[in-house]
Amino acid sequence: MIKFVLLVFFLIKPIIAAENKFENIKSILKNDGLDALADQKKTEEEKTKSATLQKTIQRYNVPDKNQIWSFISEYWLVRNSPVIRWDFEKPDYGIDSSFATFLEKINIPEKKFKILLVNTTAITHFALPSNKDDLLFLLSVPFIKSMDLSKTEISLLLYEDMLRVQNDYFTEFAKTKELEDLLGSNFHQKKLGKSIIDEVIKKYDKIIFDKGFSFQQQFQVTTEMAKILKQDPVLMASYQKLLEKIRDLIQSQEEYKLYSKIYPSPEMQLKWILPPKKLL
């Protein structure tokens, strides 16, 4: 028994000695500020970890509605490059300066725009969704050459498209619920696939090549055009001429027979803008 007690005593003695040594020096260490330094380092380490985590989370940010549309429209253009053929050699038609002058004439200053000419009849003209304050137009060279459109008529065509995109017809159709819920959020530690963008691209294809705009939307745009142009009889006459040219083109050329499916219908648009005939 005594041997056991002695054994335990000799085992514990160094531990107790060490503790006593620490107790003796503890106050010195405290006075030297070492425990405060240890705490400070611990806090800094936690801050660094938190900052690193924040940076990682931020990488999963999703653009908001003001930044998404130019990105998706350009991605659609890239995907459809072989179909709509925008990469081709062309002369300077002076469309940028004539459209800028037209916008100034109808009191729309400081408006930036981009026009992409396409070498196809698959698309005639369109304004694609863009970020806030941006405008992106598609314009078919064969289409405008077939009708020998003047620069004023081209400007009127672009302005009609501008009204359509500003009325959100395209984005209201193209946006999916999944995309809408995702915009401006963060998908860290969540599953997200490419399908969310592919679904929107399919909607782009649908509206541009198949569905187009409704009669109601056409009526709204045409009456807006008439309201703006009535102040200028020369512009109004040019708009009428443009619609007549389109009407004649789609009646005479096979490749444009589906135009009215996308933009119904030049015949109706003419009726909407012309004053009703007086009965004698």
Added chain:
Amino acid sequence: MSQLGNNSIQMEGVKMPKVTLAITFLLLISVSITAADEIIESKQAEAKYLPGIHYYNQMYGTVHLQKGSDAETVTTISCGQPLRVIEFEKEWGNVKVGPYTGFIKKEYISAKKTPCFQDDYPKFFNLLNLELSEIYHWGRLYDQYIIGKSRIK
């Protein structure tokens, strides 16, 4: 020296009330600050088109062998790519990008690095998993745009 009121300072042959002098002094300071601001702004505008290190400011871009949107492609670059501008020639910048030398449209070159979609939303952008041909075409896209702006009347 003739006697003047307490609120005046005698300058040679001219009576100048202290208030007027203070206002004149403040006006001179504000004019010089405005002039300094204008000098800084014009220097910054000049720096934008001076040779040196600049950055590409669109999603993707094309370095052309010669000046011209339809000129042969030397390479495709992405947003934020540093460029050594040798000189600006009208609408084009003659640039060196890595081992390549060619031309990029001036409007797509910035003196400072601009926000890039790929950098602001990297994980979202990576969802596209772009193929090389798509990157190439995206780079070609910007040279095909006809860009304009209506001015203030």
